[in-house]
Amino acid sequence: MPVAAQAAECRTETFEGARYSVCEVDAAQEDLRVFLNAPDSGETLGSFSAVNGVLQRAGQSLGFAMNAGMYHSDRSPVGLYIEDGKEAAPVVTSAGPGNFGLLPNGVLCIREGRADVFETLRYVDEAPQCRHATQSGPMLVIDGALHPRFLKDGDSRYVRNGVGTSQDGTRAVFVMSGGPVNFHTFGRFFRDHLELPQALYFDGNISRLYAPELGRSDIGFPLGPIIGTVTPPGDG
Structure with missing residues (x-):
C-alpha cells in the first residue's frame, strides 16, 4: 500500500x-481509496464527516475527498464498485438513460502505485486488478479526444466534478467546477488545461468536495460512493 x-x-x-x-x-x-459503507454496521456512510469518523478510529484521517460516481435511491452504486479488493457491484456495459448511460462511460481503477481511468469496454477487455474502483459516466476525455456526443454550445449546465489521470498513472487530478458548466467545457478543462489523456465524469448538481486547504467541507444530500486520500497516524 502506498505510504502518504x-x-x-x-x-x-x-x-x-x-x-x-x-x-x-x-x-x-x-x-x-473509495468508501461506501461503515465497516461495523454496513450502513452507507454518505458524508465526509462519517468517513473521517471511521478513519479516526484507526488513527487515520481524511486528506481530501469528493463524491465518486452515481448512485441509486438507496445510495448503492449504479455501476462497478470495488473496495479493498472486494467487488460490491458489477460493471455495466450497456447504454441507458441519464449521463451514466451516455456511452462511452468509464472506470477509475486504483492499483498499487497508480490510478487510471479506463473506458469501460477497455476495462473489461484488459481486466486490471483494481484494489479500489468506481464506474461512472460519461467519459470526458478518451485518449486525448473529447467524448463524441459533447456539444460546444450544449445548454445543460451544472456544477460538475470528475477525475483525470496521466498516461503513467501516477497523476490523478480531481476537479470540481466553481459554477455551472456544460460537458464540452468541463472536458476541455481536463484535456486542454490539465493536459490529461483520460478523464471521467463523476456527477453534477450534487457534487461535493472536502478540501481543508481550500476551507471546504461541503454538506448536502447524502452521498453514495466517496473517494479520498487517507493520512496515516502522525501525518495529520
Whole structure:
C-alpha cells in the first residue's frame, strides 16, 4: 500500500474565465481509496464527516475527498464498485438513460502505485486488478479526444466534478467546477488545461468536495460512493 508522504495538493485554477477547485494526488505515493459503507454496521456512510469518523478510529484521517460516481435511491452504486479488493457491484456495459448511460462511460481503477481511468469496454477487455474502483459516466476525455456526443454550445449546465489521470498513472487530478458548466467545457478543462489523456465524469448538481486547504467541507444530500486520500497516524 502506498505510504502518504503528503496530502493531496488542492488549489483553485481559472480556465477561460471560470474557476475550478483542483486536488492533485500522486498515486505512486498517496493512499487513495473509495468508501461506501461503515465497516461495523454496513450502513452507507454518505458524508465526509462519517468517513473521517471511521478513519479516526484507526488513527487515520481524511486528506481530501469528493463524491465518486452515481448512485441509486438507496445510495448503492449504479455501476462497478470495488473496495479493498472486494467487488460490491458489477460493471455495466450497456447504454441507458441519464449521463451514466451516455456511452462511452468509464472506470477509475486504483492499483498499487497508480490510478487510471479506463473506458469501460477497455476495462473489461484488459481486466486490471483494481484494489479500489468506481464506474461512472460519461467519459470526458478518451485518449486525448473529447467524448463524441459533447456539444460546444450544449445548454445543460451544472456544477460538475470528475477525475483525470496521466498516461503513467501516477497523476490523478480531481476537479470540481466553481459554477455551472456544460460537458464540452468541463472536458476541455481536463484535456486542454490539465493536459490529461483520460478523464471521467463523476456527477453534477450534487457534487461535493472536502478540501481543508481550500476551507471546504461541503454538506448536502447524502452521498453514495466517496473517494479520498487517507493520512496515516502522525501525518495529520
